[in-house]
Amino acid sequence: MNDLADYKRANNKKKYVEDFPEGILDVIETDYPSEYFLLLEDRTQITTLFTKEEWIDILTKSRNSYRCHIQRMNLTRKYSAQGN
Numbered sequence: 854m855n856d857l858a859d860y861k862r863a864n865n866k867k868k869y870v871e872d873f874p875e876g877i878l879d880v881i882e883t884d885y886p887s888e889y890f891l892l893l894e895d896r897t898q899i900t901t902l903f904t905k906e907e908w909i910d911i912l913t914k915s916r917n918s919y920r921c922h923i924q925r926m927n928l929t930r931k932y933s934a935q936g937n
Contacts, residue, residue, distance in 0.1 A: 875918035880911045 875883075882889045888902045903911065 874922035875915055877911060877915050880914045880918075884911070884914075 878889070878892075881892070885903070885907075891897045891902065892899060
């Protein structure tokens with residue numbers, strides 16, 4: 854990851870929001886499959902696997918996924934209430 858501003862610009866596109874937000878382990882499984890395998894095999898501690906920049910990337914992706922999920926849920930409630 855170059856920096857947080859580059860990350861935000863790269864992920865600025867509108868995307869379909871999944872029904873389930875991505876947790877930290879979901880992001881690790883997708884972006885760092887070899888490290889995820891080490892975690893599953895209980896060969897290492899999670900804190901030693903990633904640099905500070907990688908942690909920021911992982912946490913930011915997970916947070917953004919939850920933010921989109923919450924916004925979607927709020928919109929669903931708003932339009933459901935208007936329809937009744």
